[in-house]
Amino acid sequence: MVLEFRVLGSLRARCEGVEVDLGRPQQRAVLAALLLAPGQLVSTDRLVEGVWGEDDARWPKDPVGQIGTHVHRLRRALGAPGLVVAAAGGYRLSVPRGSVDLFRYEAAVAEAVALRHQEPLRAWELLGEALGAWAGARALDGVPGPLAERARERLAAGRLAARKVRYDLDLALGRHVEALEELGALAAECPLDEEVHRLHLLALHRCGRTAQALAEYGALRERLDRELGLEPAVAVVELADRIRRGEAPVSLRRLPRPSQLPPDIPDLVGRAGLAGQAERALRAVGGSPVVGLSGPAGSGKSALAVHIAHAAQDAFPDGQLYASGGEPGTVLAAFLRALGERPAGSDTVGELSVRYRSALAGRRVLVVLDGVADPGPLLPATSGCAAVVTGADPGALPGDAVRLTVGALEPHDAHELLARIVGVERIGREPAAVEELAGLCGHLPVLLRTAAARLAARPWWSVADLVTRFAERG
CATH class of the missing domain: 1.10.8 (Helicase, Ruva Protein; domain 3)
Known part of the structure; x- marks a missing residue:
């Protein structure tokens, strides 16, 4: 039996090419939660909070029972009783990642970004195919619940990042005329996004509309000063200066590659088994694996986390981010700067987190969070990225995180x-x-x-x- 699922737009399922009726909205919310982690256990608690929120005053009388009812109906609708498997404390959807359009899309974006400098035409083609998979303006359109809403925000940020990369490639390939109209519309939608405006200015200049490009730059500068108290980013200022001087601007922007890991400890002993487990998890293909290290003070969790990150860093060619302690907002702002972004001082943790995941979209970056009290907003949740976390409360990690206990030495x-x-x-x-x-x-x-x-x-x-x-x- 061939099943196909779509989340990039309205939630849809097809069985042997025939559309499946997925039932009422909350039933669709349960399916969406399972589809976002195919093959992985999703706890009943997470499903309840994902459908009705964290405020139990808003929950129905028997939320766990209702989740079970929705799962039963989904099995019947999909025509496969064994498709949604009940396990200890939750459910698992037994379908390959390739049957969900989201994961094919993310794999294509990651491949395109990796090729953007070596094979720009191939990268441009891949991004076109990937972005063409979107069947609507919003992912999981019409699916209720906070879990679907968080997924929508993350996917919207990733989609914007992918679009910016493709427009960058348009300009590198001399397709400024074809890209100009869409870039103008996107610049209007994103009045404070400096990378979008950098691309728009360059396209205007390439199309012979230099005066308009400089006027747009002036308007952007005033807007950033008025609303954020910021000057334009260095890349935008340099582009405007080159346009004024009549020089040919460079089109394809190279993204920063942070390398923030502390030095590895050369005499680490007694941790080969744990290090091997963690490294295998980080190198797993697909998804955004998280490895959590816990143990008593003095057990060497921090040293082991750094050692693991060094061992696996070749699998993350776009860089490594590291934070030891700190509040989420402060760490997010620092990470964004390391990734080439410019966070505004007025941004909330939620806004910074969305920008952070957008900046990671299409990149392969390893994040090490050593003793950060609230790691949730700092976890990549972006296919191709991964995280190593020490000292976090187990409940603060995703349900599919690999949890390793670091104890005393033999x-x-x-x-x-x-x-x-x-x-x-x-x-x-x-x-x-x-x-x-x-x-x-x-x-x-x-x-x-x-x-x-x-x-x-x-x-x-x-x-x-x-x-x-x-x-x-x-």
């Missing part, structure tokens, strides 16, 4: 860590004292490193001397 690993820092010969002379020291440190890497650093800095101390000092301090 005794032999603790011994190896001390030997790497202090020296094999010196550690080998006092096995009993070394074992006692590792126990006093709880076999936790951070405490072991601190102890080893003290020994390394004092070659005249024995391991037993340090154990005695620890004991004297209680």
